[in-house]
Each structure stands twice: as C-alpha cells, then as structure tokens.
Amino acid sequence: MLELLNINKTFNAGTVDEKRLFSDFCLKLNEGEFVAVIGSNGSGKTTMLNIISGSMAADSGSVLLDGTEISGMKAFKRAMRIGRVFQDPALGTCPSMTIWENMSIADNKGKSFGLSFGLNRARKDFYRSRLEILGMGLEDRLDTTAGTLSGGQRQALALIMATLVRPDLLLLDEHTAALDPKAADIVMQLTDKIVSEKKITSLMVTHNLRYAVEYGTRTIMMHDGGIVLDSAGEERANKGIDDYLKIFNEISIETGN
Secondary structure (H helix, E strand, O other), X not given: OEEEEEEEEEEOOOOOOOEXXXXXXXXXXXXXXXXXXXXXXXXXXXXXXXXXXXXXXOOEEEEEEOOEEOOOOOHHHHOOOEEEEOOOHHHXXXXXXXXXXXXXXXXXXXXXXXXXXXXXXHHHHHHXXXXXXXXXXXXXXXXXXXXXXXXXXXXXHHHHXXXXXXXXXXXXXXXXXXXXXXXXXXHHHHHHHHHHHHOOEEEEEOOXXXXXXHOOOEEEEEEOOEEEEEEEHHHHHOOOHHHHHHHHHHHXXXXXX
C-alpha cells in the first residue's frame, strides 16, 4: 500500500554540521495496517512523515502509494490522498472560521470549485452526527469559531476533518503530545475508533509507549535513521512497555547517552 524504497536524506550537506539521517531506508505498510512508530528524538520519525507527505523532499529514493510513484508530486496534491494530524492542535483547523466552515472545507477536499455555496446546509446534520461521536458537545456548537475551542476539542475536530473524506493514508504526528492526559486518551480512543471503522491505513508517530502497545496492529522502533524493531501479530502481543524500555535503555548505553 505504502512503500518507501531506498530513501536517502542528508541535512546541511557539505558543512561541518552535515548529518546523514537516512541511508537506503525502506519501509512497507500493507493495506489496513495501523502502525505505531516510536524512537528517540532525532531518530527520523517526523522526517519520515514529512517525506511521505511531501513537505520535505528526500535526496533520492521512491515513495509509492498503491504502486504509484508520488515522490515528484507536490504536497497539496498528495493531500488529496493523504490525511495528516499534527502535534499542534492549531495546525489542523482554521481558528477564525467556525466548526461548520472548517468541516465544509474538509468535506470539499479533492472536489472542483464552482459557483455554489461553500456551506452546504444539506450536510449540516451529517456534520453533527460525526461530531456526536466525540462526546464533547461540539455538535451543538457548529457556529463557534475553532480558535475558541480547547486543545483537546480542536485536535479531535482536526482528526474528524482529516478523515471526513476517507484518505488512502493517515499520518498522525505525535497528535496527542500537546494535550493533557485525559484529552490525550479521548483523542487516542477516537483515533482507534475512526481508523478501525473506516479501515484506514495509518502511520502514527508517538512518544507514548502505552499507546504504542495498546493501539494499532504493528509497532516499529526507529533509531538513527533506521528500524531497530518491527513487531506485529503474536510477537507484538507478547511485548509490553518494559520490553520497549529495555531496548531504549540498551540503545542509550551503546550511544553513550
């Protein structure tokens, strides 16, 4: 479904700060997988998402989505097929627009522009039904501007918007990291519900080991631009937080941290 083939990426090439992050990096996701990606800072997790989404270019290598090469495709065109929720809740919504307006924009993703009204009143009940599953009362606040919502509410709205039109691939970039524990749990439960119901192939970067253990179908650990652990099925089911912490600690000792 998603393939990264021989990805190479070097930062600050030709300077004293040159850092080669990816060297022939490869990753394959199958249709319907929900993959949690963990790893220390600087391991390449977010850079990988940026290369997939097109917000950063690899030096060389291929990104294939359903067998189609998208490496040369602009980010806004990839966004027609790839949904993304960022760590900062402010990045997924327009603060000056209402919830209704934000959802209408998301609902029109990939559609051609015409002279019809941007707000489709016939879809208002549908938006309410999608917001009801949040349990946050947002279905009764469609005319409220997104900028007045709490971080948890805004991130939940961003998640609904990113999946309103089912994407081929969903990228979750530490999307619970900026939230308080209760809000983070709510957004994570919502994520699992939406991904499962819509069967969306998903790639989630997280620093929360509990989420990496409890959610998803596969867990990957990255370090220094490579994959040091790739666990799924029964092997993954038999791993707990302590097992991942042990590997983290072993890597830290080896690298002198």
